[in-house]
Amino acid sequence: MKHKNLMSLPFTLWAVIFIVLPLCLIVWYGVTLEIPVEYTQITLEDGSTAYKLEDGTIQTQEPWQKKAVISFSNFKRMVEPTYLKLLIRSLRVALLTTLICLLLGYPVALILTGKDFKHPSLWMMLIILPMWMNFLLRTYSWMSILENSGILNSWIASLREAIPAFDQFLSDRGVGNKIIFLYNENAVILGMVYNYLSFMIMPIYTVIEKIDHSLLEAAADLGASPSKSFLRVTLPYSLPGVLEGVTMVFVPAVTTFVISQLMGGGKVPLIGDVIQNQFGKSSDWHFGASLSLLVMVVVLAFMRGLHSIDKEEEVQKEVRIF
Amino acid sequence: MKKLRKVYIALIMVFLYAPIALLVLYSFNDSKSRAKWGGFTLRWYQELFSDKVIISSLMTTLSIGLLAAVISTILGTFGAIVLYQMKRGPRNMMLNVVNLPMLNSEVVTGVSLMMLFALANLQMGYMTLLLSHISFCVPYVVLSVMPKLRQLEPNLAEAAQDLGATPLQGFFKVILPDIMPGVLSGFLMALTMSIDDFVVSFFTTGSGVSNLSITIYTMAKRGISPKINALSTLIFAGVLILMLILNLKDMKNPEGAKKIEKVKIPY
Amino acid sequence: MDNNIILSIRNVKVVFEDGFTALGGVSIDIGQNEFVTLLGPSGCGKTTLLRCIGGFEKPTSGEILYKGENIIPLPPYKRNINTVFQRYALFPHMNVAQNVAFGPSLRREDKKQISARVSEMLELVGLAGFEKRRISSLSGGQQQRVAIARALINSPDVLLLDEPLGALDLKLRREMQLELKRIQRESGITFIFVTHDQEEALTMSDRVAVMRAGEILQLGTPVDIYNEPESAFVADFIGASNILPSTMVRDHLVHFLGTDFPCADSGFGENNPVDVVLRPEDVKLKPESDPANGVVGVVESLLFKGVHYEMKVRTGADALLVHSTHARQVGTRVKMTVAPEDIQVMRKSDYSPDVRARKGEGGAQ
Numbered sequence: 001m002k003h004k005n006l007m008s009l010p011f012t013l014w015a016v017i018f019i020v021l022p023l024c025l026i027v028w029y030g031v032t033l034e035i036p037v038e039y040t041q042i043t044l045e046d047g048s049t050a051y052k053l054e055d056g057t058i059q060t061q062e063p064w065q066k067k068a069v070i071s072f073s074n075f076k077r078m079v080e081p082t083y084l085k086l087l088i089r090s091l092r093v094a095l096l097t098t099l100i101c102l103l104l105g106y107p108v109a110l111i112l113t114g115k116d117f118k119h120p121s122l123w124m125m126l127i128i129l130p131m132w133m134n135f136l137l138r139t140y141s142w143m144s145i146l147e148n149s150g151i152l153n154s155w156i157a158s159l160r161e162a163i164p165a166f167d168q169f170l171s172d173r174g175v176g177n178k179i180i181f182l183y184n185e186n187a188v189i190l191g192m193v194y195n196y197l198s199f200m201i202m203p204i205y206t207v208i209e210k211i212d213h214s215l216l217e218a219a220a221d222l223g224a225s226p227s228k229s230f231l232r233v234t235l236p237y238s239l240p241g242v243l244e245g246v247t248m249v250f251v252p253a254v255t256t257f258v259i260s261q262l263m264g265g266g267k268v269p270l271i272g273d274v275i276q277n278q279f280g281k282s283s284d285w286h287f288g289a290s291l292s293l294l295v296m297v298v299v300l301a302f303m304r305g306l307h308s309i310d311k312e313e314e315v316q317k318e319v320r321i322f
Numbered sequence: 323m324k325k326l327r328k329v330y331i332a333l334i335m336v337f338l339y340a341p342i343a344l345l346v347l348y349s350f351n352d353s354k355s356r357a358k359w360g361g362f363t364l365r366w367y368q369e370l371f372s373d374k375v376i377i378s379s380l381m382t383t384l385s386i387g388l389l390a391a392v393i394s395t396i397l398g399t400f401g402a403i404v405l406y407q408m409k410r411g412p413r414n415m416m417l418n419v420v421n422l423p424m425l426n427s428e429v430v431t432g433v434s435l436m437m438l439f440a441l442a443n444l445q446m447g448y449m450t451l452l453l454s455h456i457s458f459c460v461p462y463v464v465l466s467v468m469p470k471l472r473q474l475e476p477n478l479a480e481a482a483q484d485l486g487a488t489p490l491q492g493f494f495k496v497i498l499p500d501i502m503p504g505v506l507s508g509f510l511m512a513l514t515m516s517i518d519d520f521v522v523s524f525f526t527t528g529s530g531v532s533n534l535s536i537t538i539y540t541m542a543k544r545g546i547s548p549k550i551n552a553l554s555t556l557i558f559a560g561v562l563i564l565m566l567i568l569n570l571k572d573m574k575n576p577e578g579a580k581k582i583e584k585v586k587i588p589y
Numbered sequence: 590m591d592n593n594i595i596l597s598i599r600n601v602k603v604v605f606e607d608g609f610t611a612l613g614g615v616s617i618d619i620g621q622n623e624f625v626t627l628l629g630p631s632g633c634g635k636t637t638l639l640r641c642i643g644g645f646e647k648p649t650s651g652e653i654l655y656k657g658e659n660i661i662p663l664p665p666y667k668r669n670i671n672t673v674f675q676r677y678a679l680f681p682h683m684n685v686a687q688n689v690a691f692g693p694s695l696r697r698e699d700k701k702q703i704s705a706r707v708s709e710m711l712e713l714v715g716l717a718g719f720e721k722r723r724i725s726s727l728s729g730g731q732q733q734r735v736a737i738a739r740a741l742i743n744s745p746d747v748l749l750l751d752e753p754l755g756a757l758d759l760k761l762r763r764e765m766q767l768e769l770k771r772i773q774r775e776s777g778i779t780f781i782f783v784t785h786d787q788e789e790a791l792t793m794s795d796r797v798a799v800m801r802a803g804e805i806l807q808l809g810t811p812v813d814i815y816n817e818p819e820s821a822f823v824a825d826f827i828g829a830s831n832i833l834p835s836t837m838v839r840d841h842l843v844h845f846l847g848t849d850f851p852c853a854d855s856g857f858g859e860n861n862p863v864d865v866v867l868r869p870e871d872v873k874l875k876p877e878s879d880p881a882n883g884v885v886g887v888v889e890s891l892l893f894k895g896v897h898y899e900m901k902v903r904t905g906a907d908a909l910l911v912h913s914t915h916a917r918q919v920g921t922r923v924k925m926t927v928a929p930e931d932i933q934v935m936r937k938s939d940y941s942p943d944v945r946a947r948k949g950e951g952g953a954q
Contacts, residue, residue, distance in 0.1 A: 025441065
């Protein structure tokens with residue numbers, strides 16, 4: 001028994017240092033502020049000036065020390081209009097992305113598990129394949145298409161040259177020579193959908209594939225039309241997959257800062273961008289930590305909400321949050 | 323109706339592959355602008371290979387990936403065994419702790435590790451990059467080894483000792499070979515996660531050490547470069563070959579068919 | 590006998606971390622070449638005792654002497670004792686030969702020699718030619734045999750078998766019982782066998798230890814255990830029995846079912862409460878008018894069981910189980926008689942039917 005405890009020590013230590021401690025740091029920084037220490041200027045016996053700090057120490061240099069005080073002003077700052085607008089946008093973009101991925105992805109999973117395709121797993125592999133490429137490159141590929149002097153614009157330009165009627169049609173509608181596709185919210189959403197679509201399809205496919213075909217046959221046998229047996233059998237059974245897909249898309253979507261920077265060109269900042277900024281240029285770790293804390297809470301609350309829809313899955317995955 | 327379904331899948335495939343196809347196409351374009359086709363060239367590939375920054379960040383990516391994968395596989399396998407032997411209560415608590423990084427978003431993980439290294443007064447660089455990669459890979463190794471341990475015949479280790487193996491011999495001769503599929507898929511997962519990572523690396527590196535992701539990010543922010551097209555093409559080709567190899571193996575071994583789905587890259 | 594004792598278990602106690610007493614001070618001596626069975630319901634401590642001998646469990650107190658030397662501090666891999674586990678615990682990534690060769694190859698014995706021994710062992714367990722087979726391609730019975738061969742190749746002095754036949758179907762189990770007995774005879778190894786199946790215990794063993802709640806209740810040959818159970822629990826567990834609360838009138842006379850019966854037992858004092866065991870096949874049915882000493886009852890049910898009929902005969906509040914080759918129709922009034930030597934008198938225990946009824950556990954009847 002004793003050596004068993006001894007064996008678990010290094011791993012527990014690792015978990016504490018690299019998982020628990022960092023999270024504690026976020027919480028600590030999140031609820032504190034750094035302010036300069038208070039001091040009084042005094043004159044020493046030899047007539048020189050010195051400074052007496054609040055803890056009683058005396059030093060000759062002007063005090064530079066700071067102290068951490070517990071303060072919730074960071075959280076107040078979040079509801080300032082600038083940041084509030086940004087938080088709402090982050091949620092909106094993430095939710096829209098999740099919804100689009102679901103609407104696009106669910107039919108893919110459904111069709112591939114149906115009878116039209118002989119090798120569904122091969123098709124699934126094709127869908128997963130792009131995910132193996134670095135997501136920066138995936139995002140970059142859209143940038144090179146949608147850029148002002150990008151592929152799409154150059155193609156449209158050639159089309160305009162070739163077909164005067166088309167050119168006329170566009171000009172009538174006030175479309176200039178270069179159409180601006182990038183650097184707006186839609187471009188950011190497009191980038192996210194492209195990056196995360198497979199994450200939605202994969203779990204749904206896995207779940208639908210496992211549905212016992214005799215269930216569907218039984219439903220048909222009992223007189224259910226295809227649409228009814230979809231509503232009554234396939235849809236409820238695929239719910240766990242949908243929930244996992246939604247999680248896998250929503251979590252990265254709500255926190256990304258790369259896609260918003262590349263596709264949005266800095267014009268569509270999201271909460272992830274602000275956090276990145278606090279740890280970079282602005283260097284306000286306390287505010288950054290508070291925002292991270294907020295993100296953590298949003299994500300956990302979101303997952304908690306999802307799991308309450310489907311209790312069974314909570315048991316299966318053994319990933320309980322609380 | 324059937325036709326409609328096939329068209330739909332075709333459209334999705336176009337959506338997924340068209341951008342990549344264009345990248346590949348334009349990586350051979352002998353003209354810096356995408357407006358016109360300037361003829362076939364390998365110029366961008368030559369430039370790519372003579373770009374010292376890219377080559378060195380490729381090396382960083384590979385060495386960090388391999389080191390992080392090996393270390394986190396050892397640590398994670400060890401951890402899974404430790405967890406497996408724990409009593410129910412503490413085990414569930416530890417599992418929740420280990421799962422936390424997977425539930426957290428990458429930004430939070432990156433930021434929190436950055437603060438940890440700052441607290442420990444570590445100079446941001448190769449070491450901190452490696453440590454952070456190990457730390458986000460370990461949970462995935464634990465996750466993939468744990469089910470294999472659960473499937474283990476409960477008396478296996480005892481049987482080995484009963485037949486004269488020391489506990490260590492028993493582990494290497496009996497337990498490890500048996501959980502090897504889980505260990506390997508954990509290793510593969512750790513490797514791909516590390517190679518693919520950008521966000522955590524972004525926060526935990528410094529002193530000029532940058533991996534491929536960070537280099538691409540910097541380049542992409544500056545604007546489009548055909549060199550990146552060439553790089554993308556090479557990476558895509560590599561991934562394609564890897565998948566083909568995996569898939570050919572799966573044809574012989576039906577159990578492996580699920581492997582590809584398991585090795586997924588979560589955000 | 591003393592010289593032949595290979596394993597001596599002395600007052601072994603096991604208290605688990607949660608305070609549960611799995612073994613409450615068990616002592617038993619096991620001789621060379623003996624086939625000893627630990628018999629009892631699940632949770633009686635039989636497996637725990639086996640694990641103590643194998644070295645997988647450390648007793649809280651007590652001694653386990655192996656050829657006179659206390660082996661409790663020795664880890665399993667330093668004991669010349671091998672185990673056949675309940676679910677075999679074969680190594681799934683190795684084939685049959687590799688599994689069997691595991692022990693010798695750990696000791697780095699000569700490879701040619703090992704493979705010869707492996708074949709020899711496989712032949713002994715009836716699996717000649719199975720060397721290259723994968724474990725997953727074997728049936729339960731075959732896996733069982735591999736597990737035995739894997740243990741026997743180490744030429745242990747003692748082989749521990751933890752309910753090895755539990756997973757097999759009835760026919761296969763019967764076959765393996767004979768097979769195990771044969772292997773034990775041929776190899777000359779001491780077998781310590783754990784089971785909860787009384788029939789298995791009685792067929793195979795030289796001696797049986799009946800266990801309950803961490804204690805050995807009775808240790809003896811199968812015949813002794815069957816014919817002369819010392820307590821109601823043993824009698825009940827060993828097979829279908831009638832256990833009746835009785836009074837020992839004096840030596841050689843016991844009173845139950847409202848009647849005095851002469852019996853062979855003595856030494857229980859006078860007018861003391863005792864339990865009496867009547868084997869169903871020992872209760873003889875005679876016509877009601879028969880003058881012999883007995884109790885009159887009514888046949889309540891009749892079942893044909895192949896070699897005999899099983900009847901339930903009611904007399905007052907009690908009903909007796911009776912086996913007879915002769916069927917009596919339901920409703921027939923009969924007289925039940927028992928020969929004095931067929932009455933087994935036992936001391937009262939907490940398992941006695943009347944004691945259990947008072948505790949609310951429900952009697953044996």
